[in-house]
Amino acid sequence: MNLESIPLQAFLIVSSVLFCIGIWGLLNSRNAVRVLMSIELMLNAVNINLMAFSSYVDNNLIQGQVFTIFVITVAAAEAAVGLAILLSLYRNRVTVDMESFNLLKW
Amino acid sequence: MSIAVTTQIICFSVLSLVVIIGALGVILLENIVYSAFLLGGVFMSVAGLYLLLNASFVAAAQVLVYVGAVNVLIIFAIMLVNKKEDLKAIENIKSRRIISTSICLTLLSLLIRVDLSNTWGLAEPNASIGEESTIRIGEHLFSDYLLPFEVASVLLLMAMIGAIVLARRDVMNEDISTGLPVDQELIEKPNEPLLIKKN
Numbered sequence: 001m002n003l004e005s006i007p008l009q010a011f012l013i014v015s016s017v018l019f020c021i022g023i024w025g026l027l028n029s030r031n032a033v034r035v036l037m038s039i040e041l042m043l044n045a046v047n048i049n050l051m052a053f054s055s056y057v058d059n060n061l062i063q064g065q066v067f068t069i070f071v072i073t074v075a076a077a078e079a080a081v082g083l084a085i086l087l088s089l090y091r092n093r094v095t096v097d098m099e100s101f102n103l104l105k106w
Numbered sequence: 107m108s109i110a111v112t113t114q115i116i117c118f119s120v121l122s123l124v125v126i127i128g129a130l131g132v133i134l135l136e137n138i139v140y141s142a143f144l145l146g147g148v149f150m151s152v153a154g155l156y157l158l159l160n161a162s163f164v165a166a167a168q169v170l171v172y173v174g175a176v177n178v179l180i181i182f183a184i185m186l187v188n189k190k191e192d193l194k195a196i197e198n199i200k201s202r203r204i205i206s207t208s209i210c211l212t213l214l215s216l217l218i219r220v221d222l223s224n225t226w227g228l229a230e231p232n233a234s235i236g237e238e239s240t241i242r243i244g245e246h247l248f249s250d251y252l253l254p255f256e257v258a259s260v261l262l263l264m265a266m267i268g269a270i271v272l273a274r275r276d277v278m279n280e281d282i283s284t285g286l287p288v289d290q291e292l293i294e295k296p297n298e299p300l301l302i303k304k305n
Binding site for chain 2: 004005006008009010011012013014016017018019020021022023024025027028029030031033034036037038040041044047048051052054055056057058059060061062063065066068069070072073074075076077078079080081083084085086087088090091094095096097099
């Protein structure tokens with residue numbers, strides 16, 4: 001088999017696996033900081049997808065790279081606000097266990 | 107990119123292995139400090155994948171923003187909330203694990219099937235602008251993506267103010283009984299934990 005370059009599907013599979021690992025961590029973590037880390041993993045998976053498509057499908061007008069920059073911006077804002085919410089939650093509840101944040105549970 | 111194909115494939119394999127094994131370590135390791143540092147490794151390898159895709163500017167942005175800002179922020183948060191606590195056991199943890207794992211595996215098989223079976227409309231490789239991508243990104247940001255670019259700056263300002271307001275702690279300026287000014291130590295004032303005695 002003579003490859004001219006890395007196939008697009010290889011990047012897509014890596015990003016799919018990374019996204020599913022992120023979802024698993026989001027569903028199963030009990031530490032709230034780890035939940036935020038899983039969200040960052042999922043955002044990175046989406047970014048790999050956008051970058052791969054912009055390089056293979058839209059390689060002249062690379063709009064996917066611009067989208068990736070916006071996703072990185074929003075992810076930084078989300079991490080800052082999420083960790084601030086986590087700190088004030090910890091101050092009120094003295095725990096970071098996701099199972100104890102059940103105020104809205106009925 | 108002007109590297110030989112074999113080198114590219116070797117780099118890609120190593121980087122994707124680091125990404126996937128590092129991500130598994132992030133969610134599976136017991137110690138959350140190890141998870142945070144592995145997360146930095148995952149971010150660096152993702153930046154390496156971007157370099158393989160001819161995107162040097164986005165790779166630099168990834169290293170600066172994710173490794174330099176987000177990861178440091180996460181490590182600070184771990185430092186502030188790091189307390190050994192023995193978690194209460196959940197009664198039906200096993201069925202929960204089974205359900206969530208099956209959901210993830212189903213989604214993964216679905217995604218991989220779509221990845222492999224779809225025929226993607228690939229562009230001509232020789233139309234690629236290659237190393238000029240930074241110039242093209244600058245053109246985009248100041249012409250057709252100007253409004254999102256400006257909105258992003260407002261969003262960052264809002265996030266900064268919101269994070270400060272949320273994470274600020276209340277300190278007392280003066281003693282309640284005597285009315286004298288209190289020196290503001292770094293120790294937080296002992297406040298009654300709210301909402302902790304539910305039921």
